[in-house]
Amino acid sequence: MSSLTIKRAEKAIDFCTDLALTARHEQLDAELGDVRKKRQTLASHSEAELVAQLRDLERQMAESTVVFVLRALSNKRWAEHEAAHPPRKGDAADEAYSVNLSTFVDAVMPESIVSVTHKHDGSPVDFDPATDWMSLADEMSNAQFQVFALALLALNRGVTAAPFSLTASLATPR
Structure with a gap:
């Protein structure tokens, strides 16, 4: 091991x-x-x-702002979710992301949320992803929901290397 x-x-x-x-x-x-x-x-x-x-x-x-912290799933768990939510035939968005977006995000999100805190003081919010995500998602605007969906997809399919800051690099003397 x-x-x-x-x-x-x-x-x-x-x-x-x-x-x-x-x-x-x-x-x-x-x-x-x-x-x-x-x-x-x-x-x-x-x-x-x-x-x-x-x-x-x-x-x-x-x-009135809260901070959700999402964490990428393991490769195995992500693949299980993808298999359980195959893209709908003829749906361009589903085909682009290789999953049924109408069911996938809501199925994966509760496992991905690791904390919810108040932005102004960092105190925890009484929020149980397993029971509270669906009702919150139902109340969100499409734009708000997309922020979560795109973050989830980026976490699990995005960059895998350590980030690089051009700003810090430019500010560092040689």
């Missing part, structure tokens, strides 16, 4: 549970951009008010 141990890849996903705040944030951000374009003085009263409102919304969004 080998003495090598493997730590499979993980990915953190920020998930905001109150995206209704996004529209107001976008509106205020656009207003702030307009004020900044039009201003003649260094700081207008309305600019300061808009900045304060934006910061408050960002705080609210951060407080």
